[in-house]
Amino acid sequence: MITFSKRQLKIPKFARDVYLVTGGNSEFRRAFPEKRTEELCIEALQEAAKYVGMTATELKKYIHTCYYGHFADHFGDQLLGEAVIHDRLGLDPLGNIGVKTGGATGGSTIWEAAKAVASGYSDCTLAMGWERMDEVPTDEGNNYISCAADKDWETPLGHIYTGYYAVMAQKYWNVYGREEESFRRTLAEISVKNHGYAYHNPFAQAGMKITVEDVLKSPVVAYPLRALDACLMSVGASCVILADKETAYQMCKQPLLLYCAAGSHTLRVADRRDMEIPLLPNETEETYKDLDKEFPGGERYPGFTGFLAARMAAYYAYNWTGIKDPCEDLDLVELHDAFTISDVQTYEDIGIRPYGRGRTYVESGDCYHTNPKTGKPGKLPANLSGGLIGCMHAVGATGIMQVVDLMYQIHGRHAEIHGDPERWKRYGKQKPKDWEDLQVKGAKRGLAISHAGVGSHVTCTIVMQPDARLDK
C-alpha cells in the first residue's frame, strides 16, 4: 500500500488568474501530402487571431513566451521540430520550449503556458500543439508509438501500444463490465455518439452516421475492442492564447478563466502498486465500502481498472476551482476517448460516476447533447467535438483542440464556427443538409481531460465564464 504526503496532495493555485483569450484549429485529416506541418500551425494561429478580430501580426505582438506540444520527433522526422515551427511562426526573439507527455502533450502544453502567465513571467503566452502521423506506414507508426512504452520491458512485446493498453480494457471489461453483452453495446453507443457529433464538425476527420451494429461488426482490434472503438490517427494543429486579466481584457471582450492541473502514474502498467482510492469532493469512504463485494476482482486500486493520474488531476482541479460535483457544476466535458472503454474509465476517474458505475453516464443519456431518452438537454454533454474517435487525435494538438471547442461553446459561438458554410467549403467538404447546432445553451463551465497512453500523464483543464467562478 503506497501513500502520498500532505505536501504532495496540496491543492494547487496560480499566483494570479489566467485567462483564455482565444484559440484555433487547423482542419484535421489522416494525411496532408500537400501541406507541411508549419502550414497547419500557421492556419491554427490565424484562426485564433481571426476569432478575436485581430490579424496574426497584431496577435503576435502580445505573445511573450511560447510552449510547443509535439509528442514524437520520429513522426515528423525532425529533431527540435518545435524550433522549426517557432521560426516559421516568426516569433523570434521569444523564449520557447517543447513539451512531450505522450497523449497528454496538448494538455501539458497548456499547463506550462498557464503557469508562465500565473507566475508573472509572461503576460501572454502561446500554447501550440501538432502531430504529423502520416509520413510512415501505419505499422511503423505503431512501432513509433510503442517506443513511448518501456523500450526494454514492453516495446519488444509486439511493438504495438494498443496491446499494452488493451490488457487494462480487458480487466475493466471483466470486473466492472462483467463481460455483459449490454455493456458491449453501451461501449458501441459511445462510438456512435462521437462519430455522430463529428459529422457536424467541419474540422473533424471521421464524421459518420453509424449504428451500434456497425461498431459491433467492425474488425476486432483486441477483443472486446473493435476498430470503431478506437481513436483516429491524425495530422493537424491547434493553439490557444493565454493571458493575465489586464492583458486578456485588452485583447478581447470575453476572456475565460482557465485552470489546469496534472497528475501522473507509472509508465509501465506493470509497476502499479496497491493504494487506497483518493476521494473526490463528491465521494466519501462510504462510496466504496462494498466495491469489491459488488465487483469481485476490483479490490485492487487502481489495478488495471482505473487511472490514478486522471483521478489526481481531477482531485487537484476540483478542490482548486471549487467544483463539488462535475455533473452539477460543469456544463460540458471533452474527454480523452482513446477507446470507448477508456472513456468509461475516465467517467469514474473524474467523478462523473463512482468507480464501477461509469456505464450509467451513457445509459442514462446524460452524456448527450440532447438526451435520447427524454428529448431534453443532456445533463453533462461529452465530446461534442467528436472527440478522439470522431474528430481527431493529432497527439500534440488533441488536448488543445478540446479546449478550443469548449471555448466556442462557452462563448456561445459554437454554431458560428462549426456551421459556417464557407469553412466546410474551404476544407473541401459539403456542409450536411441535416447539420445540427450542438451549442449547449447557457454553457458557463467546461472541462477537458488530456491523457497519455496507459495513464502516465493526465491533465485536467477547466475553463469558465469569469462570473461563474466557484473558488471565491
Add this chain to the structure above:
Amino acid sequence: MSGYSVKVVEGKYNLSGEFHTIEPNQPILDEKGKLCGITNPRRIVHHHSLGGEAPFFQAITRGRLLATRCDNKNCKDGFGSIFLPYRIHCPDCLERNTEIDVTDLANKTARVYSFMVCERSGAFNTLEKPIRFVNVEFDGVATILMSYLLGKQEPKIGMKVRPIFRTKKPTYTITDLAFVPAETAEKDLPADFTFSK
C-alpha cells in the same frame, strides 16, 4: 543488416563494421507529376545499455527469474516490497534494491491478472500473431509483470501459468521470457524454450 559488432572493452564501447547504410531517396509525385515530397530512407543500428537491469536479462537466458526487493527498514512505503519488473532502485526511498531469485515463487504462484489477444503488431515485431499478452501476478510481489502466453490455450483471468525461458538461441530481450499454462508438459514447450533451470 549485419556486418557489425559491439563490445565493451575496458569500460568503453568498441565498435566495428557498418552501423548505417545509405540508400538513394525517391521523389513523391502526384498523378499529374507534381512534386509533393521525398522519401528519406535510412537504416541505423543503435547500441543500448541494459545497465543495472542486465542481470535480469542475462538470468532469463539461463532459465532463472530475478526480481528486486527494498530492504531499507527506514522506507515507510517500500520496505519489503518485491518488484518485478526488476527495479534497480526502490521507487520510494531510491536506495538500491536487493536482487532476489523468484523463479520458484513464479513456478508455484504465477497467475493471469489480465490479458489481451492482439491480432495486430507494429513494425519490427518478432512474436507470432496473434500475440497473447498476459499480465502475471505472483504471491507477495507488489507489481504485475507484462509478458506473453505461448501454447495453444487461450488466456483467462485467474489462469495458473508457469514461466518459460528462451535458453536456446536467446535474444537477450524481454521476449526470452514467456508463460505457458501451468499444466503444460516440457515436451510441448515451443522451440528454444525450457522451464526453469
